[in-house]
Amino acid sequence: MAKYLISFPSAAMVVPNGELEAVGRDAHAVIEEAKAAGVYIFGGGIDESVPPVLISANGSVAKGGYPWAPRLDGGFTVLDLPSREEAVAWAARIAKACRCDQELRVFGFDPQS
Template sequence: YVFAGGLEEEDGPVYSADTTSGTLVITDGPYVETKEFLGGFAVVDVTDDEAAKMWAGKVAEACGWPHEVRRFKPQPQAE
């Protein structure tokens, strides 16, 4: 049920974490410049955007692929 609320598409911040140059580069926006297929995802429960960026950098470095950072909306209440 982690994904029940969906992504914060409208106003939520979006960052890209890329380590393919050998150095972590965090940029605003969801568009990673690559000709390669981007696939898969990781869900990390963190307290703030800085922690999310740090983990995105670690994941990007570990797998060798750029990653986007997005927030999930709160889970909707059951009726």
């Protein structure tokens, strides 16, 4: 089994007027199915109302994240699945529910964490 990160940036989620409630309902239904199947690890979204800070190795704190990196926002789900094919199938279900494309990556899980 491998852990897969399924995610999307905030800008990708463009919900037509009047569909936000249905998107929420559909997305939560897929997550409940993942939980029932025993493959759900965790998920959520970046709280974009709280700006990031960058903590250096010496402990100093600076406003903002890495200036050279793309902004990190949006939502994500981590699932524990037996194959990439199954991960693609779950990502497709999430994409359909959220009405936006999803990126799929293998999540480098550290079993000692």
